[in-house]
Amino acid sequence: xxxxxxxxxxxxxxxxxxxxxxxxxxxxxxxxxxxxxxxxxxxxxxxxxxxxxxxxxxxxxxxxxxxxxxxxxxxxxxxxxxxxxxxxxxxxxxxxxxxxxxxxxxxxxxxxxxxxxxxxxxxxxxxxxxxxxxxxxxxxxxxxxxxxxxxxxxxxxxxxxxxxxxxxxxxxxxxxxxxxxxxxxxxxxxxxxxxxxxxxxxxxxxxxxxxxxxxxxxxxxxxxxxxxxxxxxxxxxxxxxxxxxxxxxxxxxxxxxxxxxxxxxxxxxxxxxxxxxxxxxxxxxxxxxxxxxxxxxxxxxxxxxxxxxxxxxxxxxxxxxxxxxxxxxxxxxx
Amino acid sequence: xxxxxxxxxxxxxxxxxxxxxxxxxxxxxxxxxxxxxxxxxxxxxxxxxxxxxxxxxxxxxxxxxxxxxxxxxxxxxxxxxxxxxxxxxxxxxxxxxxxxxxxxxxxxxxxxxxxxxxxxxxxxxxxxxxxxxxxxxxxxxxxxxxxxxxxxxxxxxxxxxxxxxxxxxxxxxxxxxxxxxxxxxxxxxxxxxxxxxxxxxxxxxxxxxxxxxxxxxxxxxxxxxxxxxxxxxxxxxxxxxxxxxxxxxxxxxxxxxxxxxxxxxxxxxxxxxxxxxxxxxxxxxxxxxxxxxxxxxxxxxxxxxxxxxxxxxxxxxxxxxxxxxxx
Numbered sequence: 089x090x091x092x093x094x095x096x097x098x099x100x101x102x103x104x105x106x107x108x109x110x111x112x113x114x115x116x117x118x119x120x121x122x123x124x125x126x127x128x129x130x131x132x133x134x135x136x137x138x139x140x141x142x143x144x145x146x147x148x149x150x151x152x153x154x155x156x157x158x159x160x161x162x163x164x165x166x167x168x169x170x171x172x173x174x175x176x177x178x179x180x181x182x183x184x185x186x187x188x189x190x191x192x193x194x195x196x197x198x199x200x201x202x203x204x205x206x207x208x209x210x211x212x213x214x215x216x217x218x219x220x221x222x223x224x225x226x227x228x229x230x231x232x233x234x235x236x237x238x239x240x241x242x243x244x245x246x247x248x249x250x251x252x253x254x255x256x257x258x259x260x261x262x263x264x265x266x267x268x269x270x271x272x273x274x275x276x277x278x279x280x281x282x283x284x285x286x287x288x289x290x291x292x293x294x295x296x297x298x299x300x301x302x303x304x305x306x307x308x309x310x311x312x313x314x315x316x317x318x319x320x321x322x323x324x325x326x327x328x329x330x331x332x333x334x335x336x337x338x339x340x341x342x343x344x345x346x347x348x349x350x351x352x353x354x355x356x357x358x359x360x361x362x363x364x365x366x367x368x369x370x371x372x373x374x375x376x377x378x379x380x381x382x383x384x385x386x387x388x389x390x391x392x393x394x395x396x397x398x399x400x401x402x403x404x405x406x407x408x409x410x411x412x413x414x415x416x417x418x419x420x421x422x
Numbered sequence: 423x424x425x426x427x428x429x430x431x432x433x434x435x436x437x438x439x440x441x442x443x444x445x446x447x448x449x450x451x452x453x454x455x456x457x458x459x460x461x462x463x464x465x466x467x468x469x470x471x472x473x474x475x476x477x478x479x480x481x482x483x484x485x486x487x488x489x490x491x492x493x494x495x496x497x498x499x500x501x502x503x504x505x506x507x508x509x510x511x512x513x514x515x516x517x518x519x520x521x522x523x524x525x526x527x528x529x530x531x532x533x534x535x536x537x538x539x540x541x542x543x544x545x546x547x548x549x550x551x552x553x554x555x556x557x558x559x560x561x562x563x564x565x566x567x568x569x570x571x572x573x574x575x576x577x578x579x580x581x582x583x584x585x586x587x588x589x590x591x592x593x594x595x596x597x598x599x600x601x602x603x604x605x606x607x608x609x610x611x612x613x614x615x616x617x618x619x620x621x622x623x624x625x626x627x628x629x630x631x632x633x634x635x636x637x638x639x640x641x642x643x644x645x646x647x648x649x650x651x652x653x654x655x656x657x658x659x660x661x662x663x664x665x666x667x668x669x670x671x672x673x674x675x676x677x678x679x680x681x682x683x684x685x686x687x688x689x690x691x692x693x694x695x696x697x698x699x700x701x702x703x704x705x706x707x708x709x710x711x712x713x714x715x716x717x718x719x720x721x722x723x724x725x726x727x728x729x730x731x732x733x734x735x736x737x738x739x740x741x742x743x744x745x746x747x748x749x
Contacts, residue, residue: 134597249688279460280624281685284668288684306598309670313677332674350602351672352631354654361609362631364602368567 102160130315186261192253203241251282323380456633503582512571
């Protein structure tokens, strides 16, 4: 891994399993990644690829049972946060790590005013008085671009539109100046013109506040526009990791390559036919003993069926979990 | 298409939502017309009104020269086989307690007098043509993945050999890698069976791939309608321009240097639309006239219509009322 700005979050060999009536589901398998100060890390994958479960595991948001974090370490602020008590986790989530979810309507409480929901973390975690909290809440709404911020504190969530609610969620997540903001598909439920507004807002506050952001999405277009570095997930594993420019210019994993080719373009020549990836994403009922992409991969060979490829470094900022890359003389990643 | 707004214990009508207001367009045989717009703009209502799933408030719809806007009952029922629909959410549009065979053969039960063996035959060949294994005929929808369920929905729509299909966001609920499979299937079927599609979507790059002409809707009106390449290369309406510039592209280089038109605010409520042009509250190029006079569509040549005061109507394309569709 590269030096440069300090690493503020490090995830090692994270493994999360769900216990279901039909047996175990191996949702996250040996996931490693790190996050540097001020960086925006994009996490791309389809539904069921394990991207949300990975992030929920980090900060203890998965109900257990059915979830079980079987292995791994998550180093934040010099300690492993996987073993923390629920109380310590609450403080961590309130103050150090902010969260924005996909659907703002279900993550805001409909019976409390927006002002109350914004002030709650401020009073609980920052020890502000009611008056101080109200002032900061108004500043926060102003920061995320809600007009008449002071008046709107006494409004309820249903009085805001979808885009405005997502701005409120971002304001709550930013309330206590977190070091990390985790955004799970924050713009997926929004229209494109509203999504453009939110992306613009994120670009602005990122520069202003300098926090690190993990941005989970299935939309490669969104990633191209805001991320510094990207990890691609498939079947509960990270299959490729690179800087955003590298990933789009020289994708090396067959899944990343295929994914980039399936998206029709908004300009330039039109393909007569879309390139599609045959088959279905895997059902993760077994601990992986093969490459999860093998059944759909056009380059698959014998070894892919018998062994799950580890991530190989192609250079200091690009690694890929594919035997094709390891054959070309790359060195082992972990 | 106006929906009443009712209130109070007696459900008195207190107003109306002009979900689709004064929309006119043609669809030509064998083509795909893309209909794009944001949520709440009325694009699904247009699709459903054309198929007469709603009773329209005013206007006329004709399919193959036959006016269907005001007909009802058995006359309408006889027209149904020619026009079908594929819905957005395959989970919600398939009855979980029916087997795939009974779902696909239901239109056959209703509209044909095939013998049971012929029906099963037909179901099997429909499943083949949408790429489903006919051995799974007796399974239930929950046993299939999202993409496969959408194939079941497509097979059902094809059962009566329709000529015209409204595809209402057929890929919006699917993963990226599955979307391409379904789109390729729709294209293959169109080539094979000579189908005409109205493809409703908010995904502008997918519409560019599939449609031959594209209509853009905003708050119940069509603001621009043009052949595909014209629309994507030289959009004229400020809304179309903003919409296209808001679509994130999978190209970091371009994204870094791109000029975006960021629209201010939200879409106004269709129950209380702005006077004049409905886009006047968010338009970056708004003029005084826009706030009072609704713009009439003007023809810029080569089938490119735009409803905006920036392009004064020279030819005066007229201001027909209602939906006029030919498939």
